[in-house]
Amino acid sequence: MPITFQTSLFDDLDADPQLESLGRTVERITLDDGAWLDLRRGWVTNSDALFERLAVGVPWKADRREMYDRVVDIPRLVSWFGPGSVFPDPVLVSARTALNDHYGRPPGQVFETAGLCFYRTGDDSVAWHGDRVGRTIDRDTMVAIVSVGAERVLSVRPKSGVHSTGPGETLRFPLGHGDLIVMGGSCQRTYEHAILKTKSATGPRISVQFRPVWPR
Numbered sequence: 001m002p003i004t005f006q007t008s009l010f011d012d013l014d015a016d017p018q019l020e021s022l023g024r025t026v027e028r029i030t031l032d033d034g035a036w037l038d039l040r041r042g043w044v045t046n047s048d049a050l051f052e053r054l055a056v057g058v059p060w061k062a063d064r065r066e067m068y069d070r071v072v073d074i075p076r077l078v079s080w081f082g083p084g085s086v087f088p089d090p091v092l093v094s095a096r097t098a099l100n101d102h103y104g105r106p107p108g109q110v111f112e113t114a115g116l117c118f119y120r121t122g123d124d125s126v127a128w129h130g131d132r133v134g135r136t137i138d139r140d141t142m143v144a145i146v147s148v149g150a151e152r153v154l155s156v157r158p159k160s161g162v163h164s165t166g167p168g169e170t171l172r173f174p175l176g177h178g179d180l181i182v183m184g185g186s187c188q189r190t191y192e193h194a195i196l197k198t199k200s201a202t203g204p205r206i207s208v209q210f211r212p213v214w215p216r
Ligand SMILES: O=C(O)CCC(=O)C(=O)O
Pocket: 115, 117, 126, 131, 145, 154, 193, 194, 195, 207, 209
């Protein structure tokens, strides 16, 4: 499949993508009911080069997912790298190690897998959902997302009926160009998130989600 994209004017495609520090550069956003988000903008430098490497080097497939008890087509491309598999780029291996070092490998929350999503245009999207954490749905977990390429908005809102504080506002995080966001605590069961379609002109974005292995 031919993939055309426009990269940022500022990054050098031959430059090596690098990871900046985490530590105190990570901004914690505390949500309700034990959910939280960590944000670290520009974690990957020379991120356009990483976008290009992933765009051309990853075996992309169409996405289908069980959602609301049926299997639906999701307009985006995906690729998944399970525990122990070779990640498609060394920067992703370093990113997983850096995340595990930063969060201290809490039991059951060690990042192992990498799921990659490619949003080709503003028509590519993923509907509101919480990542399914298997049968142990009451357990806290983390999902770390690294975004390269153009910005797309990650929307986050409380799941209806879950919160004692009533319906909350939708938070919007434009993510791209090497940004990191981590959803933690109860986020996958008390909040839901989406990449909604956009009509405004937007370039392609690739997101990499690092997840622990959840017992099924
Ligand atoms: O692309 C993103 O940033 C989010 C993807 C996502 O939520 C998912 O695949 O579960």
